[in-house]
Amino acid sequence: MAATGELSFEDDIKPLFTQRDQEAMLIMFDLWDQEDVREHADDILKTLENGRMPCYGPWPEDQIDRFRRWKDAGMPE
Numbered sequence: 001m002a003a004t005g006e007l008s009f010e011d012d013i014k015p016l017f018t019q020r021d022q023e024a025m026l027i028m029f030d031l032w033d034q035e036d037v038r039e040h041a042d043d044i045l046k047t048l049e050n051g052r053m054p055c056y057g058p059w060p061e062d063q064i065d066r067f068r069r070w071k072d073a074g075m076p077e
């Protein structure tokens with residue numbers, strides 16, 4: 001996390017997405033590309049919250065919460 005306490009895509013969000021996640025979802029968007037993730041953030045958060053994605057098992061709540069806080073903070077780089 002950045003010194004300011006602000007969440008950043010590169011340091012805090014991108015590492016949440018595994019290579020398997022990234023490769024699987026390239027059919028729709030690139031989870032390692034911040035522009036793509038910003039563009040689809042609402043839908044991504046919904047699938048994380050309802051547990052439909054990732055397909056091999058839901059994220060722990062702290063990871064979902066981190067994504068939510070990053071999104072609410074305006075999705076900083």
Ligand code: HEM
Binds near residue numbers: 020021024043044048
């Ligand atoms: C807008 C949000 C998303 C939509 C609409 C979506 C949709 C889909 C669809 C249609 C599939 C293929 C069918 C299936 O296996 O169920 C799939 C597969 C998958 N998605 Fe997503 N997905 C989304 C977000 C995510 C996110 C955020 C992750 C990871 C955190 C993720 C990880 C995966 C994985 C791992 C697979 C299966 C690939 C495999 O077989 O290993 N997806 N997704």
